[in-house]
Amino acid sequence: MGDQCPLCERHRERSAELCEFHSIALANFENAYASWRNAYGSSFTKKEYFATLETLDGTGQAVKDMIQYLRKKGVER
Amino acid sequence: MPTTLIITEKPDAALHVAEALSGKAKPKKMSVGDVPFFEVRVGEQRVLVCSALGHLYAVAAKGGEARSQYPVWDFAWKPKHLVERGQKRQERWIQSISKISREADQFINACDYDLEGSLIGYTILKYACEGADRKAQRMKFSTLTARELREAFAKVTPELDFALAHAGMCRHEVDWLYGINLSRALTQSALKASKRYSTLSTGRVQGPTLRFVVERERKIETFVPAPYWVLRAIVNVDGELIEAECEVERFNVKAEAEQTIGDCAGKMGVVEQLESRIYPVPPPTPFDLSVLQAEAYRHFGFAPRFALSIAERLYLDQLISYPRTSSQKLPPSIGYEEVLRGLSQTMVYRLHVTMLLLGTLVPHEGKKDDPAHPAIYPTGNIPKRSLDSPEHKIFDLVVRRFLATFSKTATRQSEKVTIKVGKHSFYLQGSRTLEKGWISPYSPYAKFEDKTLPPLEEGQQVAITEITLEAKYSQPPPRYNPSSLLKEMEEAEIGTKATRADIIETLYERGYVKGQRMSATPLAFRVSEILANYCPKVIDVTFTRELETKMEQIELGKETRERVVLETVDYLKPIIEGLKLKEDEIGTELTSTIREMKLVEITLSVPCPKCGGNLMVIRSKQSGKRFIGCSGKWKTNCAFTLPLPQFGALTLLDKRCPECGFQMVQVRSKGHRPMISCSNCYVNKQKISKIGEVAVKQPISK
Numbered sequence: 082m083g084d085q086c087p088l089c090e091r092h093r094e095r096s097a098e099l100c101e102f103h104s105i106a107l108a109n110f111e112n113a114y115a116s117w118r119n120a121y122g123s124s125f126t127k128k129e130y131f132a133t134l135e136t137l138d139g140t141g142q143a144v145k146d147m148i149q150y151l152r153k154k155g156v157e158r
Numbered sequence: 159m160p161t162t163l164i165i166t167e168k169p170d171a172a173l174h175v176a177e178a179l180s181g182k183a184k185p186k187k188m189s190v191g192d193v194p195f196f197e198v199r200v201g202e203q204r205v206l207v208c209s210a211l212g213h214l215y216a217v218a219a220k221g222g223e224a225r226s227q228y229p230v231w232d233f234a235w236k237p238k239h240l241v242e243r244g245q246k247r248q249e250r251w252i253q254s255i256s257k258i259s260r261e262a263d264q265f266i267n268a269c270d271y272d273l274e275g276s277l278i279g280y281t282i283l284k285y286a287c288e289g290a291d292r293k294a295q296r297m298k299f300s301t302l303t304a305r306e307l308r309e310a311f312a313k314v315t316p317e318l319d320f321a322l323a324h325a326g327m328c329r330h331e332v333d334w335l336y337g338i339n340l341s342r343a344l345t346q347s348a349l350k351a352s353k354r355y356s357t358l359s360t361g362r363v364q365g366p367t368l369r370f371v372v373e374r375e376r377k378i379e380t381f382v383p384a385p386y387w388v389l390r391a392i393v394n395v396d397g398e399l400i401e402a403e404c405e406v407e408r409f410n411v412k413a414e415a416e417q418t419i420g421d422c423a424g425k426m427g428v429v430e431q432l433e434s435r436i437y438p439v440p441p442p443t444p445f446d447l448s449v450l451q452a453e454a455y456r457h458f459g460f461a462p463r464f465a466l467s468i469a470e471r472l473y474l475d476q477l478i479s480y481p482r483t484s485s486q487k488l489p490p491s492i493g494y495e496e497v498l499r500g501l502s503q504t505m506v507y508r509l510h511v512t513m514l515l516l517g518t519l520v521p522h523e524g525k526k527d528d529p530a531h532p533a534i535y536p537t538g539n540i541p542k543r544s545l546d547s548p549e550h551k552i553f554d555l556v557v558r559r560f561l562a563t564f565s566k567t568a569t570r571q572s573e574k575v576t577i578k579v580g581k582h583s584f585y586l587q588g589s590r591t592l593e594k595g596w597i598s599p600y601s602p603y604a605k606f607e608d609k610t611l612p613p614l615e616e617g618q619q620v621a622i623t624e625i626t627l628e629a630k631y632s633q634p635p636p637r638y639n640p641s642s643l644l645k646e647m648e649e650a651e652i653g654t655k656a657t658r659a660d661i662i663e664t665l666y667e668r669g670y671v672k673g674q675r676m677s678a679t680p681l682a683f684r685v686s687e688i689l690a691n692y693c694p695k696v697i698d699v700t701f702t703r704e705l706e707t708k709m710e711q712i713e714l715g716k717e718t719r720e721r722v723v724l725e726t727v728d729y730l731k732p733i734i735e736g737l738k739l740k741e742d743e744i745g746t747e748l749t750s751t752i753r754e755m756k757l758v759e760i761t762l763s764v765p766c767p768k769c770g771g772n773l774m775v776i777r778s779k780q781s782g783k784r785f786i787g788c789s790g791k792w793k794t795n796c797a798f799t800l801p802l803p804q805f806g807a808l809t810l811l812d813k814r815c816p817e818c819g820f821q822m823v824q825v826r827s828k829g830h831r832p833m834i835s836c837s838n839c840y841v842n843k844q845k846i847s848k849i850g851e852v853a854v855k856q857p858i859s860k
Contacts, residue, residue, distance in 0.1 A: 090750055091687075102683075106380040113382040120385045120411055139383040139633045 088146050106143035110134075127156075161204045163262035163287070164297070165255070165279050167269035170474040171302060172196060172209035175268055178307035179205055193254035200311070208258055210269065214248050215281040216241045217334040226349075228342035229734040231727050233334060235281060235327075252286050259287035265294035267318055268310075271530050272482055273713070274656055276319050277326030283318070294318050300492075300531045301479045303539065325712040328719040329654075332705065332726045336362040339730060340696060343737040344685065344744070348752060351745025356752050358685060359668055362705065363653040364661050365689055365697040368678075370646050371638055371671055372686040375678035381634035387415040388628045391584045393427060393577060394621040395612045402577055402584035408630075418582055419625050427577040427584070429618040439568040439606075441596035443486040443524030444533030445559050447655045448648050450481065450552075453559075455641035457603055458551050459674070462644045462659035468552045469534070476539050478556050482656050483531040486524025488563070492532055494519040498564075500538020501557060510561045510599040521563045522596075535560050558600050565596035573611050579622055586611055637675040652702045669755060673812075684751040688744055693733045701729075762786065762810060764821045769796040775808065784808070786837055800837035806830070815839055 086093045086100035093100040099107060117133075118125050131148050134140045166172040176185035176196035185196040185207070195208035218241040220232035237252055239245035259265070265287060267279030276296075283291040296318050299310040337359065344358035360368070389404035409415035445453070447466065454465035469481035479492075488494070495515070502511040523533075536557045545553060568591060575586040588611035591597065597604045614620075638646065640662050647658050665671045670682035678686075689697045705726070711717035737744065762773040771790030778785070783804060790796035802808065806827030813822045815836035826832045 092747075102376065102380070105376070109380050109382045113384060116384050116410075122413060134382065137383050137631055139381060139631055141379040141381040141634065143379040144382055 088143075088150055103143055103147060106141065106147045109141075110144050110147055159202065159204050160264060161206060161262045162264040162266060163259055163290075164205060164207045164266045164268045165282055166207065166209045167212065167275055167278055168474060169194065169209045169211075171268070171270075172207045174302040174304075174474075174476060175297075175307055175311075176205075176207040178304040179207075179311060190254035190257050191250055193251055195254075195258055206258055206262060207268075208255055210255075210278050210282055211248055211251050213274075213278055213281070214238055214252050214255075215285055217330050219338075226342065226346055228339050228346065229731070229738070230338055230342075231335070231731070233331060235285065237285070252282075255282060255286045256288075259290060262287075262290075265290040266297050266311075266314055267294055268297040268299075270480060270482070271296075271298045271300070271319075272480075272656070273322055273326040273329065273654070274482075276322040277330070280318060280320075280323035280326075291318055298530075299480075300483075301537050302474065302476045303537050321713050321715045324719040325709050328712055328722050329709050331719075331723050332709070333362055335723075335726055335730060336696075337364075339734045340365070340689075340693075340737075343734060343741070344688070344748065347737075347741040347745035348748040349745075350741055352749040352752065354752075357668065358681075358748070359664065360685060360689060360696070361661075362696075362702055363647070363657065364664060365686075366650070366652055366699045366702050367643070367647055367661055368665060368670055368682055368686055369690075369697045369699075370643065370650075371665065371676055372678045372682050374635060374638055375683070378634040378637065383631035383633065384410075385412075386410050386630055386632065387412055388630055389415055389418060390626045390628070391422070391427070391577070391579065391622050392624040392626070393584070393586065394623050395614065398612055399623065400586055400611070402586050405583040405585065412629075415627055419627060422579045422582055422622065422625055425580050425622065427579045427620045427622050429575060429614050429616055429620065430578040430583070431574075431576040432614060432616055433574040433576075434571060435573075436569060436571045436592065439570055439595075439597075441522040441562050441565050441567060442559060442600070442604075443522060444488050444535060444563050445556060446484050446486050446524070446526055446528070446533055447481055448484075448644060448658075449486075450534055450556070450559075451644060451659065452641050453555060453603065454552060455639065457555065458548070460548065460552075461640045461663070463640075463663050464548070465552065466659055468548050469556075471549060472553055472556070475541065475543075476537055477541060477553055478537060479533075479535050480531050481534050483528045483534060484526050484655055485528035485531055485533045486526045488521040488523060488533050488535055488560075492535060494521075494564070497536060497538035497560070500540070501536060501561070503540050507557060507561065507599075510565075514561065514564050517566075519564055523563075555603065558603065561599035562596040562604075565599055566593070568595035568597045569593040570606065575611060575614055577620060586614075637673075637677055639674055639676060643676060650699050650703065651706055652699060653706075669759075679755065680751050681755050684748060688747060692737055692740060692744065695729075695733060759810070762821045763812075764814075764819075766790060766796060766798050768798040769794050771796060773798075773800075775802065775810070800841055802837060803833065803835065806833075818842070 084093055084095060086103055088103050089100060091100035091102060097104060114130055117130055131152065135145060135148050164175055166175055176198050179200050180198035185198045188195055188197055195206055198205050214237065215235045216238045217233050218236045219230045220234045223230060237249065239249035265283055267283060269275035269279040280291055283294045296315045297310040299306045340361065341359040344360065348356050348358060386408040388408055391402045393400050393402050450469065451462040451465045454460040455462065466481060469478065472478045473480055498511045498514060501507045534556055570589060570591050573588040577584045577586065588609045590608045590610055591606055597606065643662055644658050647653050653661055669679055671677065672679055695701055708717050708722045712719055712722065760775040764773060765771065766773050766788040769788060769790040771788045773786050774789055775784055776787040784802050786800040786802060788796040788798045802823065803825045806825035809824045811822045811824050811834065814820065815822050815838065818836065818838050820836050820838035822834055822836050824832050824834045
């Protein structure tokens with residue numbers, strides 16, 4: 082048995098924070114940060130990362146939802 | 159006098175067959191009730207020609223089970239009017255064919271020569287003509303021209319193409335078993351949980367096709383772009399400014415791009431190398447259906463089903479050959495020269511035809527073949543009636559493609575100039591057509607960019623006026639459009655050339671996808687996830703493909719219809735029984751999504767101009783009439799309303815009114831063209847006519 086994902090109404094496993102769909106979005110989001118830091122240099126902050134991705138058309142909606150969610154959790158800092 | 163009954167697939171085809179067989183005499187038009195048929199004399203033979211209306215028989219549950227009941231494994235072929243609503247005409251057609259058949263002692267199936275045509279003729283002969291299938295013959299043709307129809311009548315095969323008909327039956331039966339059981343499982347689960355009826359469907363090909371769209375949407379929704387940079391140098395060649403690309407196509411690290419700019423700053427460029435390549439561009443291959451559909455989408459934006467329906471109309475008008483073909487080959491038997499001479503009657507094609515007739519006629523054929531039909535080609539007939547715009551476009555496309563396939567290879571030249579700036583290289587690229595060849599007749603549809611470079615010499619110095627750095631971001635994969643999805647289905651070998659376009663339309667009709675760039679709706683995600691969780695085998699492309707292969711084996715006489723159907727039942731039984739046990743779970747999962755979808759369907763995207771609340775389509779409990787009302791009515795007592803058309807199925811469009819910016823609505827009702835209107839303008843026009851003066855249109859926020 083599980084519960085509902087905090088970002089949508091999809092089912093999530095009790096051991097997981099998010100549903101499978103948003104877990105993929107989170108994994109993509111976290112993995113890509115390293116390549117952005119490599120591209121812009123080590124001074125590129127997480128705050129800039131959040132803000133830039135939020136404005137880009139190509140960023141998936143699930144990733145944008147994730148940014149809001151992480152921001153509320155204070156992960157941005 | 160011996161009497162032969164010929165059955166065609168459509169009424170227009172019956173007329174063409176009758177005219178072809180009657181020679182110079184006019185066929186005698188007769189009727190049974192309102193069903194027409196023709197009588198002609200061919201030597202000592204009396205020939206009656208009547209038509210079907212597509213399929214007159216369909217698969218249905220054997221007993222009289224309720225429409226909601228499942229699983230259902232016993233089926234029978236029944237007259238379509240007993241199975242589907244709104245098929246009264248088909249009922250009269252069956253009765254009339256039965257009556258006409260009593261006068262005949264010989265029978266010919268002259269429906270389109272493919273799986274569906276063979277099946278249509280077979281079921282009519284078997285069920286409406288009291289088992290005449292056993293003694294019936296088959297006419298095979300690819301165009302409805304008099305010459306080919308007369309030849310097909312003279313070379314009629316001694317018996318029906320039973321293998322093709324049985325393969326067709328099997329396909330319908332297997333698809334019915336899948337569709338009826340899976341769709342009812344979804345619909346009943348949702349009904350049980352929500353107590354409200356919503357049509358949900360899936361099927362043997364529909365499930366995997368929906369999966370393609372949902373998987374693509376998932377990739378887009380979870381996509382994280384990556385940054386990269388592109389460098390370009392503006393080169394001054396004798397006063398002409400030309401853009402040169404950097405040897406590094408994309409820099410993934412910004413500092414490296416900036417370093418390159420620094421290295422080049424203030425330096426002159428030196429022409430290091432001049433390269434030129436002349437290469438042939440062979441003509442395109444003749445059209446098979448899927449390539450025609452892809453080209454019709456690319457050039458005119460026609461959805462695959464629409465393009466096919468137009469092509470079928472042109473076929474019935476004797477203008478092109480049978481469009482449901484997989485072939486990219488044009489055998490000499492179609493009479494190249496005769497077709498070309500026919501086309502030369504039309505001024506715009508005359509010059510191209512004249513050029514072709516000066517040489518040897520050899521088409522540039524593709525690899526794909528179809529044993530039943532050649533590639534799509536024009537018959538050489540000129541239209542007897544004025545073609546409407548879509549018809550004209552498809553006809554012109556088919557004619558020009560035909561001309562192009564017989565034309566010479568085109569020749570193009572590409573040029574590349576390497577300019578060294580310090581230690582970095584930049585490239586100038588140019589290209590041009592040297593010999594037009596096939597591009598000439600196909601020019602409206604063959605676009606090649608010509609870019610000529612100014613004359614340069616190796617060692618020549620050129621000024622670099624500017625180096626630009628552009629930040630870019632990687633993009634998610636593109637959404638499918640109806641044409642690219644059709645191609646994906648074809649590559650995955652699911653569905654047939656006749657059914658793929660319909661399956662794509664069904665995805666729209668069921669609310670699973672939206673827009674020309676097909677985005678999957680929440681309902682599509684939910685249905686696809688349910689199928690993946692509860693019955694993953696149903697959306698497995700491999701199994702669907704294996705089933706396709708088995709059905710093709712039936713056509714070749716290497717497999718039997720009975721065995722494939724039994725295997726399908728054995729495969730599906732545990733899946734459907736499993737779904738039945740989990741109805742409650744599935745229903746709960748579906749209900750919230752359906753509710754959200756319904757709310758989205760009735761909520762306008764423009765806000766209330768009075769209070770800014772949500773505008774919705776509301777139906778009055780007292781009068782039963784529908785109108786646009788404000789959700790603020792219950793909170794702020796906002797009384798804003800607008801009228802709506804009262805008849806037909808209403809859809810809120812994404813389109814805004816060009817006059818006032820309000821969201822437009824579309825009404826579809828049977829037998830009428832869809833009507834698009836703006837409720838806001840309607841009200842303003844009413845006001846104008848009442849007041850009798852020019853009123854200022856009420857603007858709506860865009």
